[in-house]
Amino acid sequence: MFWLAIKTGFWTILTLGFYRFWMKTRLRRWYWSAIRPGGHAMEYTGDPWEKLLGFFIAVVILTFYIGLVNLVLMFVSFSVFQSASLGYMASFLGVIPLWFFAQYRARRYVLARTRWRGVRFGLEPGAWGYAWRAMIHWLVTICSLGILWPRMTFWLEKYKTDRTVFGSARLVQEGRWWMLYRAARPFIxxxxxxxxxxxxxxxxxxxxxxxxxGLSDLFTNIGAVVDFRFIPGDWDRPARLFLVLPIAVLLIYGAVHYRFVSKRILANHKVADGVRLSSELNGLRVSVIYAVGTTIAYTILFFGVVALVLLALGLLGPDAFLEAQIGTADPLGALPRWLSVGLLGFAYLSVFLLWSVLHQVFVTFPLMRHMAITLALVNVAGLAQVSQRARDEFAEAEGFAEALDLGAAI
Incomplete structure (x- = not known):
């Protein structure tokens, strides 16, 4: 995985990002082939060319849509309210449905290009239905101050699961939404x-x-902290402020725990033609993977950025930035300016390439391995009755998810 990610990432840099469609395809094929339920490897049949074409189609559509919508909104905002702020806010809100639309379409594409034992997976059309449902659930969740977050998680997952098929078999999400509160206990x-x-x-x-x-004095104290209207010598046992650090760690752990343990609970209530899923995913194990993996990746990123800054200072000199302002800088001595800028640009991209590779190796790979190992099929006799389904053709593949920088799966 390390060398595959390095090699494909290097070609992505050399091609100014165009090779990323091939990179994603090769990584998915590697992951899918490494997951072997019952000894039969999964298959990913996606084509990088359809990803590239879909990206261009999505960019053209989004450019027209966002440009036209923004033009109308800004015109109304200036004409009616004599202000641009409302136009900007409405423009942002207008893009939100496209995010959910793109997420559903990306999932549909990934499933349509996934096979097991020669049988295709699939997801029925319903991206716009998912988008407006997601917006309503998010609005309800925000109005409830997050208390109804498990409700949103369950119903959005049920919408996608009930439209997921494996050949002729249809998945069904059973259970009730309040069962997900068990996963939220650490966060609560x-x-x-x-x-x-x-x-x-x-x-x-x-x-x-x-x-x-008094309650008014509470807001007075909060305002004093925000405005720095206090004298440190007057603090009363300020060491108590450091208690927020372990609480922050617990909140982060709780968020990771909820995200994955809710997947385990939902998986244990999925069924298709008598075949049930059984997950033994461990929330603590997932949190350790996240903690160790992200620490390694971001530590290397931090030292890489520091080394990059030191390299720039060493080559350009500590006074180069000031000299650049007055026009007397001489970058890298006798080297041509284009070459000096190119070297620093290559070093910059290499640092972030290494960070991406380490995140792939120490976070994505162990997470997928743990999820695959802890997932099992129960009562597999029903698989004998599953027949093939027609190929789901796509005009834009994952183009909208790529254009909106949402990604999908890998």
């Missing part, structure tokens, strides 16, 4: 501790004792 605990900590250091015994008791 973190939020509760954060509220208690904030009430302690801002209200009951303020770290910055600027006022007495």
């Amino acid at each position: 605990a973190g939020v509760g501790l954060l509220v208690l900590w904030a009430a302690w250091v801002l209200w009951f015994r303020p770290v910055i004792p600027l006022a007495g008791d």
